[in-house]
Amino acid sequence: MEVDIISPEWVQNHIIVPSLSKMTNYHNIMRTNLVISSSITRMRPGTPTIFVGSGRLDRRLNNMLLKNICEVPLGIYSFDKDAFSNTTALDVESVKKISIINVLDGDGKSVINFNENKNLTFPNAVMTVDALDKAFFLALEHKCTFVSCYGLVQQALETGDCIEVPLKTPMDKLPLDLIFTDSNSTEFMSLARSIHEFGQNLLNVYL
Structure with missing residues (x-):
């Protein structure tokens, strides 16, 4: 299976690459293409996709699943x-x-x-x-x-x-979500779940 993983650079550096390096079982099953982008527009039709970023309002996500990782302050x-x-x-x-x-x-x-x-x-x-x-x-x-x-x-x-810079009114938090293709592949869903869990565990401390 070929899988695209799309995310901004800081997410790639801190979440995607470290989480993939910890997974040893999926390498022989999937080919992962890492795409640096803050937009889901790089998604290829028909290719199972994982997007990590702030894109929950994008209309192209209607047929995808979403799990929130955290709210970035x-x-x-x-x-x-x-x-x-x-x-x-x-x-x-x-x-x-x-x-x-x-x-x-x-x-x-x-x-x-x-x-x-x-x-x-x-x-x-x-x-x-x-x-x-x-x-x-x-x-x-x-x-x-x-x-x-x-x-x-x-x-x-x-x-x-x-x-x-001190502010009188706090800024809204930026939602960081895992958005992924609804797939029948157990391996793909396991990969998405692992990235989600890694991101949550990391950012609870990191942010």
């Missing part, structure tokens, strides 16, 4: 410490004025939801990325502000290289 962080050194907690209107890296969509506007203000856009977005780890490394390179989760920035926070 998001925050705004910055390598430009001087810009926020004396900042009190920002309200939503103040956040809208920040030049920020887009991590959730590809339209050049950072759609980032807050509990009280949905569909918030950032017209001053400085670049567009599709993964939390890319946001981190691009922000490190350009010394700018980005959205990420604590697990990915923890070391930079501890060394004082990065700061968390």
Whole structure:
């Protein structure tokens, strides 16, 4: 059996590759194609597919199964410490004025939801990325502000290289889901279940 596994780069690095390396029984049964993408659009018709990411609202997923791995807590962080050194907690209107890296969509506007203000856009977005780890490394390179989760920035926070921008209103969490083809194959379903369990166990500590 040939299987496609699609996910953003940070999910590939932290969940997919480590979980596959722990499974020794499936290698002789399945050929796995790893595809780095934050969108299910890379799915090939007729090919059993596992997608790990934030895509539960995509219309192409109507005939697929979904299991939530976790809700990723998001925050705004910055390598430009001087810009926020004396900042009190920002309200939503103040956040809208920040030049920020887009991590959730590809339209050049950072759609980032807050509990009280949905569909918030950032017209001053400085670049567009599709993964939390890319946001981190691009922000490190350009010394700018980005959205990420604590697990990915923890070391930079501890060394004082990065700061968390204080917010009055917490951001909505990003749902990280396992979305997969409904298959009669016991091996395929076992693979999907193993990735789901690995992701849950890892991220309960990691995030």
